[in-house]
Amino acid sequence: MAALDTVDTAILRELTQDGRIAVRALAERLNISxxxxxxxxxxxxxxGVITGFTAVIDPARAGLSTSAYVTLNVRQNSWRDLTEHxxxxxEVRHMAxxxxxxxxxxxxRTTDNEHLRRVVLEQLQSIPGVLATRTLLIFDDIGNGG
Known part of the structure; x- marks a missing residue:
């Protein structure tokens, strides 16, 4: 684990706000060379503290107007095989x-409710090791995107 000082933490904060910030602008904001x-x-x-850079997408404007958290109950010891599926x-944007x-x-994230239904009922529930699912529809997404 890398030890981070206050400047490192400030760099990470700035990159979280704007991953495309130029090194020159970053240095100026933090008063470093x-x-x-x-x-x-x-x-x-x-x-490995920074693992990559990515764009933050507005799902609705990208045509993904339906979002949900889907929870899975799985057979024990099936996590490794399950992650590949x-x-x-x-449509699975994050898993934990x-x-x-x-x-x-x-x-x-899906285009509509019918698309979400197909993902859950036809894809997720057919994965070996998945015992049950629960779908929690997101009404308003206030997060950081993704």
């Missing part, structure tokens, strides 16, 4: 192994 900003960025990438479903009353939580 461009060389320092560049070296820190490279170190954060090399140590889940990664092959493009969790503790509690269910085992897996998925963020699913």
């Amino acid at each position: 461009r060389a320092n900003a560049y070296n820190r960025l490279e170190r954060l990438k090399k140590t 889940l990664r092959s479903i493009p 192994l969790v503790g509690g009353e269910f085992d897996v939580m998925l963020l699913v």
Whole structure:
């Protein structure tokens, strides 16, 4: 685990707000030299703190007007095989192994309710090891996108 100081934390905060910020602008905002900003960025990438850069998409404007959290109860020890199946479903935007009353939580984004129904009933429930699903429709997405 990389030890992060206040400058590293500030760099991460700025990148979270604008992943396309130029090194020069980043350095100016943090009152550090461009060389320092560049070296820190490279170190954060090399140590795996920064794993990549991506665009934040507005799902509704991208044609994905229906979103839901889908929880799965799965057969014990099926997580490794299950993740391969889940990664092959493009509508699954995020997956997490969790503790509690269910085992897996998925963020699913689709074009409409019928599309969501097909993903849940035809794709997710047919995966070996999936014992049960529960779908929680998202009415208003206030998060960071994705």
